[in-house]
Amino acid sequence: MAPEAVVGKVFGLRQGDVHDGTSNRTVAAWDSLGHVTLVLELEAAYGVALSTSDALEMTDVAAIKRVLQKRGVEWAR
Amino acid sequence: MGALSQERASDAARAPAIEVTRAEQRHLDSLAEFIRRVWDPAATFERVRRARAEAAATNPVEPGRDIPTFLFLHEGRVVGHVSTIPVRVWQASGVRAVHWVKGLEVLPEYQNGPVGFLVLKHAVHELGPALSLAVRPAAHRLLQAVGFRDLGAVPNFLLPLSPARMLERLDLAVLDLPRVPGALRATIRLAQRTGLAAVAGAAAGAATRLWAAVASGPSGGFQTDAPAGLDSDECDDLWRRVRGQIHAGVVRDGRYLRWRYGRGGADRYRFVTVRDRGRLVGIGALREPRSVGDPRLHGIRVATLSDLLCPPDRPGIAFTTLGAATTLARSLDADALLCTASHRSLRGPLRRRGFVRLPGNVHFLVREPGGDGEPPTTLAEWWITRGDSEADEVF
Numbered sequence: 381m382a383p384e385a386v387v388g389k390v391f392g393l394r395q396g397d398v399h400d401g402t403s404n405r406t407v408a409a410w411d412s413l414g415h416v417t418l419v420l421e422l423e424a425a426y427g428v429a430l431s432t433s434d435a436l437e438m439t440d441v442a443a444i445k446r447v448l449q450k451r452g453v454e455w456a457r
Numbered sequence: 458m459g460a461l462s463q464e465r466a467s468d469a470a471r472a473p474a475i476e477v478t479r480a481e482q483r484h485l486d487s488l489a490e491f492i493r494r495v496w497d498p499a500a501t502f503e504r505v506r507r508a509r510a511e512a513a514a515t516n517p518v519e520p521g522r523d524i525p526t527f528l529f530l531h532e533g534r535v536v537g538h539v540s541t542i543p544v545r546v547w548q549a550s551g552v553r554a555v556h557w558v559k560g561l562e563v564l565p566e567y568q569n570g571p572v573g574f575l576v577l578k579h580a581v582h583e584l585g586p587a588l589s590l591a592v593r594p595a596a597h598r599l600l601q602a603v604g605f606r607d608l609g610a611v612p613n614f615l616l617p618l619s620p621a622r623m624l625e626r627l628d629l630a631v632l633d634l635p636r637v638p639g640a641l642r643a644t645i646r647l648a649q650r651t652g653l654a655a656v657a658g659a660a661a662g663a664a665t666r667l668w669a670a671v672a673s674g675p676s677g678g679f680q681t682d683a684p685a686g687l688d689s690d691e692c693d694d695l696w697r698r699v700r701g702q703i704h705a706g707v708v709r710d711g712r713y714l715r716w717r718y719g720r721g722g723a724d725r726y727r728f729v730t731v732r733d734r735g736r737l738v739g740i741g742a743l744r745e746p747r748s749v750g751d752p753r754l755h756g757i758r759v760a761t762l763s764d765l766l767c768p769p770d771r772p773g774i775a776f777t778t779l780g781a782a783t784t785l786a787r788s789l790d791a792d793a794l795l796c797t798a799s800h801r802s803l804r805g806p807l808r809r810r811g812f813v814r815l816p817g818n819v820h821f822l823v824r825e826p827g828g829d830g831e832p833p834t835t836l837a838e839w840w841i842t843r844g845d846s847e848a849d850e851v852f
Contacts, residue, residue, distance in 0.1 A: 404568075405569070410569055411568075411569050411595050411598070412563070412568070412569060412570065412571065412573035412574045412595065412599055413574060413595070413598050413599050413602050415569060415571055415574070416571055416574045419571065432475045432477075432571060433474055433475055435570065435571040436475070436531065436567070436570055436571060436572070439569070
């Protein structure tokens with residue numbers, strides 16, 4: 381599953397509407413609690429443990445991809 | 458959230474870029490910087506140190522002990538903050554220490570991330586039982602996510618003292634009253650545009666006074682006063698008589714009332730008392746009307762009845778206390794008197810005094826880890842007022 385799909389699922393967005401620039405500034409539902417939910421969903425989807433530093437960094441889809449790649453996560457593109 | 462919740466330990470091991478912790482002396486510089494950005498541009502290390510020392514000295518539950526404040530630090534900089542107010546709470550089973558959780562703030566560049574959730578989670582884990590009065594929906598959700606139960610919005614009651622002036626100036630669009638019906642909003646806007654607001658306001662004022670006069674009935678022979686201060690022993694005596702009739706609420710004894718409305722705020726609060734054959738039976742703490750500082754009010758001067766204490770089984774006393782508070786608010790040139798009160802026994806007296814019930818905007822939330830001494834689950838069983846958790850700081 382692509383990170384865009386996880387973001388879309390958490391915030392109720394169509395996958396086509398999610399792109400690298402989709403961020404906690406552009407999605408109304410992406411508040412602090414939404415962010416924590418997103419991190420949990422990413423951990424579950426990719427079987428990784430994300431740190432608070434990771435969570436702080438993941439403020440948009442591009443950053444999420446960067447962090448996941450750093451953690452060795454791969455997904456179908 | 459395995460990794461997130463264990464982050465503190467792992468971060469600490471590698472000289473933390475991130476730390477979620479209770480505020481200590483070593484954080485004061487960074488805390489002052491945070492306060493400067495969020496609340497007070499004049500905050501300095503020394504002012505913050507003095508304020509914390511003074512708060513500890515006057516701690517109403519454990520004098521001398523620091524008031525718990527929790528911080529999220531990123532690379533040594535405070536980016537998130539939660540504070541508390543220690544209080545004792547009366548429940549039918551007795552008295553125990555709890556904390557109001559308040560002042561959850563995150564720097565703008567860190568908002569909508571993990572900071573708010575994690576600092577709050579850390580705080581409630583350390584605090585145990587806690588209460589909160591929260592306005593913002595995002596805060597309700599966060600509080601519920603860390604185990605608070607939302608008992609609902611505490612009802613607001615407003616008594617227009619100068620309806621003409623209020624109608625002329627009221628801006629419903631920017632006031633945080635989401636459930637005012639659309640038709641009422643439209644009518645008020647139309648009246649403002651056509652100049653009919655002053656006429657309608659005068660008529661409303663006359664109607665309100667007429668209703669209060671008709672509904673008031675006999676005074677009950679109580680004596681009212683507006684003293685400069687409260688006698689602690691008399692307050693203790695009144696609290697002992699009242700507490701047995703309420704299921705739960707902050708202990709409103711003499712020590713608390715003097716701490717809450719006397720310290721530092723002596724210039725902001727006025728008192729009214731009601732006596733029955735000389736014995737104190739009712740107290741009201743009125744926050745002086747404010748018009749400056751809140752652009753939403755457009756110069757409308759709203760006084761707040763921040764607290765009141767009267768026996769639930771004698772509605773005449775509540776009614777008389779409200780009357781005395783109204784008289785005092787008028788004498789202070791207030792355009793309206795706001796009372797936020799949860800307990801069911803106060804609704805009748807408020808209605809009979811002509812107060813209009815408005816949608817509540819302050820939610821009351823309770824966290825009871827472990828379930829010991831389970832608190833009442835309905836808002837109307839709690840004695841909550843606007844003065845609790847210093848919620849009268851915001852309108």
